[in-house]
Amino acid sequence: MTERAADPASHLYKRHRFPAEIISHAVWLYFRFPLSLRHVEDMLAVRGIAVSFQTVGEWAGKFGAAYARQLRRMSKGAFADKWHLDEMVVSIKGRKHWLWRAVDANGHVLDALVQSRRDRKAALRLLRKLLKQQGIAPRVMIIGKLRSYGAAKNELMPGVEHRSHKGLNNRAENSHLVVQRRERTMKRFKSSRQCQRFVSIHGPIANLFHYPRNLLTSAQYRKLRTASMETWSRIAMPTAG
Known part of the structure; x- marks a missing residue:
């Protein structure tokens, strides 16, 4: 689940006021944790980013679907039988x-x-x-x-x-x-x-951050988490990695 993915097309972020880092972080928060759109809006506001929950919802649909497609392509053939x-x-x-x-x-x-x-x-x-x-x-x-x-x-x-x-x-x-x-x-x-x-979007993203915590040492967990975040950065930010 952590192999290198092809970068998303740069035009995905064209005509968006906010950069890929902010958009991908908002999408990550929404699908990674049990948060509402308003929760994500407030969490971004704490960091000085003024975005409405409606905009977060639009990002979740558009960019979340694009990220999920890439993750599905990466994971094909990687699941248990x-x-x-x-x-x-x-x-x-x-x-x-x-x-x-x-x-x-x-x-x-x-x-x-x-x-x-x-x-x-x-x-x-x-x-x-x-x-x-x-x-x-x-x-x-x-x-x-x-x-x-x-x-x-x-x-x-x-x-x-x-x-x-x-x-x-x-x-x-x-x-x-x-x-x-x-x-x-x-x-x-x-x-x-x-x-x-x-x-459809939540499944592939949840898979990327799925760790059997009860079977891992703290060091193993941190290593897997770092690898997952690196993969996320590569699929979500064209200039990352």
Whole structure:
């Protein structure tokens, strides 16, 4: 996850009053921590940077998506061959939606997909998207009790081993906690499009800064954190590195 990435095109920052350093820092704050747009506005104001929360939101959408695309390209083929799949309920304007998520054995987010259905068709859509992005089928799939997963897997990947048992899928269930915290901070998602855009950007950025703290010494953690920040600087600032 820390190999050198191609610098983003310089024109990405053209016609923006603030430099790449400030824009990328605001985007990093918003997606790295469970902060609202107004929180980021206040944190920038403390440093003497007067930016409205609306502008921060525009930066998060435009630049966050560009950074996430680069991170996805860098990480292709770098994930573990065991996939954990699960879904959580997301209430949007009083209607129930389902956020389908896939993570690997190390807790890295493979993909997240917002759908209004919780059936075989929805499971197929998620698996097709995963296969297209990852370019290879997993060795093992850990799925919940929802039978739609098994039906979709048997159609697309009949030879892949799958397991379904209470307690096996804690990796995927724990991954939902981050989105649930953000959902509360954002006072619920306003639309399925907004939710999908957020999780699509958040996943690759969260992967870059994902460290198994309980398995690392302090020195190892600091080394990984430094490498992650260097990678972030390279993808977010054309003149860095």
